[in-house]
Amino acid sequence: MRLNRSLTIICMFLLVSILPGIALAYTTPESIVASGNVYISGTVYDPEVFFTGDSGTVTVYVTNGNSNQSVVVNHATIGDKNIRLTSNPYDTSANIGPLQTQTFIFSVATDAFEGTYYPTFSLSFRDADSLYYRAMVKVDNTPLELSILDKPDAFTQGKKKTIDVQVANPRKNTVTNVVLEVTGEGISTTPERTFIGALGAGEKIPLNFTITPEIATTALLTLSYNNGDNPHKITLNLPITFGVDKKQANPVISNVQVKTDAGIYHVTGDVNNAGLETANTVMVTALAPAVPQDPYKTYVVGALKPDDFGSFEITFTTDSGVTGIPVELSYKDTDGNIYTTVHDVKISSSGEAATKAGGAFSNMLPVAAAIAIILIFVGGWVYYLRRNRQ
């Protein structure tokens, strides 16, 4: 009997002790006031601006503006039909202390078209109603811009040419891991890949690379970058066509004079640069059938700026009967590409070659005259002897 009474007293004591706790979870005027001081202190999207199809995160900062009272939240979520939540909502209780900020991070994705969207962030209080906030986000499909600033008028097989390009970011957010890659069949490029890194909104950066083509082809310029964690790329075709560069240096040989000394031909002349670019390391030498001889087997004229000129002298020997020899003129452009041109130089105006050119005819005349004189002499005597015999 005494035991039953004791158990009843204990149960009643426990019920009494629980009652104040039950009374605290109830909505009270104080808790409503306290929840009214809770506000969204910020939202951050990564990426800041989405492409259609991008995924990313949104971070919501919730601040408890009460200076002496905590609030308890037990559910947080964000999203709508355009900005889809791809992670789980917050479903556990969390206590936000006075003047403290709680961070809520969500994964989101969008397949929406370009535009501005307002997904709703909702936060439920344990002791009050919920908090709703529209977190604005933009979807913009404007890609990076890749443009050719300067390129040669034409390419030459095996010759290195420099191409200047510009990468610009017309978007309203920063993109990262920007990489330019140049590829193509039958070409070698330096560098093949250029890492640019992050490119802020509205920024632009100039780049250059060289292409050495072996065949006429099309180079593919691929600009890849990340918008948040989403990879994107754009491409640009650069036709590689062979032809004559209108601006290239154009050394021309003139004022050529040929002399012989001790069987060695001395060819002197001028080299004029009729092009629009500087011709570096201009060299002149004689080719076969000529055999270059000292002292000027090869003459280095040096660098010739546009409209500049320099003199040269080359010495060589050659076989008899040769009336002209090819003279090779070579120069380098600023990239070190070697260009060669061959000019025929007539050497018939000096030495034995001169006689070979017109020799056949000029030798015939005196020979004919000599034979005529001999015939007149012999004929005259034959006539004289016959007349005297008769």
Place this chain on the structure above:
Amino acid sequence: MSTSVIDILVRPDAFFSNAMAEKESLKIPALVILTSGIVAAITGYLMGGLSAKMMAGVMSGLEVIITLSAMAGAFIGTLIFWFVASGVFYLISSLLNGQGSFTRVLQVVGYGYLPQIAGSILTLVAAVLYIPRITVPTLTKAALEDPAMIEQVTKAFMHDPAMMELTQITTLVSIVFMLWSAHIWIFGIKHARGLSPRDAAICVGIPVVLYVLYLTYNLGVI
């Protein structure tokens, strides 16, 4: 001698007809050869100067030696030609039963050399006019060790346009005056060796024509 020197040039038959009646004398023929030799030596001096210039780089003093050699060669060559031509005429005329001394033949050839003086003077004038225009290549010591180089240099020298023209002119002059001399020699040999005009023409004509044909051949191959 009752006839003048002019008769040698225009009436050689009459001149030698009279000359054979007189005593053999080589005084005037030697004078003619000497004069021709001196003119040839002057021409040789000029032409030798070209060769000397070509060899100037080989050794100092070589120019003088070459020039003097060219002069002596031209002078002595004229004397040698006198004797060689006389010997050939004498030999051929002997085969044709010719009679008369070798001195007579020397005398005839000496007189017949008179047109050659004019020819030598013309050659000298041509040399004076053309030599300054000739480009002379210079041989170096190193080039002397290479026979191909020497040949090439010599060819270049001989094929210089001015040099070629000079060679053509002097060769034609030599042919003309050599035939003129041959004309005189035929009449001279006829009288000196007692040959018929036909035999005398064969005696002189064959070697002289062969000689001028050789000159003509050289003219064609330069």
